[in-house]
Amino acid sequence: MELADRAVGFLLSVMSLSIFTYYTFWVIILPFVDDDHFVHKYFLPQEYAILIPVSAGVALLCFLSIFVGVVMLKSKKKKA
Missing domain, CATH: 1.20.5 (Single alpha-helices involved in coiled-coils or other helix-helix interfaces)
Known part of the structure; x- marks a missing residue:
């Protein structure tokens, strides 16, 4: 069971880190990028x-x- 617990923990860590990175980029960096840049199509308003x-x-x-x-x-x- 220890291997399954480690796998779940690793998966949760990766998901948390990716959500944090996405949200940080969306809120902090994206307002400084030009509105016509292609990266805006990957983010919500x-x-x-x-x-x-x-x-x-x-x-x-x-x-x-x-x-x-x-x-x-x-x-x-x-x-x-």
Whole structure:
């Protein structure tokens, strides 16, 4: 099982690094590149650079709140 854990960890690390690199290039470097440059076709419009992380954070907070609420309700039922 150790090899599978290492493979999953390596895959998650590569995915995280590639997403970080893509987002960093998109937000920090791309605004300084000319609008007619070919590299712009590989990236979404700049508005999504804020919209995507904010919506992902809101969804994460909603799911976390629902999970905590369900756990609290289940633990309350066990006590009664």
